[in-house]
Amino acid sequence: MSFGSGARWNTWLWLIQRVTAVLLVVVLGTHLWLSNFGQASPSLSALVGILLLALALFHGLNGLRTVILDFDVGTQGRKFAVIVLLLLAVLVLLFGAQGLLPLIAGG
Secondary structure (H helix, E strand, C coil): CCCCCCCCHHHHHHHHHHHHHHHHHHHCCCCCHHCCCCCCCCHHHHHHHHHHHHHHHHHHHHHHHHHHHHCCCCCHHHHHHHHHHHHHHHHHHHHHHHHHHHHHHHC
């Protein structure tokens, strides 16, 4: 199995893509309910926000990865695309979490 390709790797990513789609609907509904009607603590709202960000990042960037890999970019291009998208996901998640961590810590 090579990095960024291979039937087993792509099958798992395909399955996780579908699971994150369902989870996004559930977590988005929870987020909207907490934002408008819920009396939840700021910590819970922040955790739901981080979860929503993580799910949206994975779902969106994995979809972008699929589109990129539809083009004939070769093995090196696949590796580069996957690495860049992973780094982008980590940076955005850390940036978003950094803003919500004070709420989780209660400060």
